[in-house]
Amino acid sequence: MDGRLLKPKDVEALLGIARTTLYAWSHQKINLQPRRIGRLLRYTEKDVKDFIEKKRK
Numbered sequence: 001m002d003g004r005l006l007k008p009k010d011v012e013a014l015l016g017i018a019r020t021t022l023y024a025w026s027h028q029k030i031n032l033q034p035r036r037i038g039r040l041l042r043y044t045e046k047d048v049k050d051f052i053e054k055k056r057k
Contacts, residue, residue, distance in 0.1 A: 005035065005042035014048060 011032070012019055025031045026041070032051055034041040 004045040005037075006045055006048060008034075008041055008043070011043045011048055015052070 006014075008019060008022055012022055015022075022032070026034050032043055032047055034043050036042075
């Protein structure tokens with residue numbers, strides 16, 4: 001697995017975005033894609049860090 005799994009609320013806090021934005025990105029397949037574990041959505045820490053680095057450039 002790609003490291004630690006983060007809950008949507010953790011990703012929202014790291015990125016400073018609203019939950020609706022995060023879910024819209026997921027639905028539109030933009031930027032971050034969650035992993036589904038049963039009914040739960042989780043984001044890998046590596047994906048979030050890569051996203052942040054990509055946006056900094």
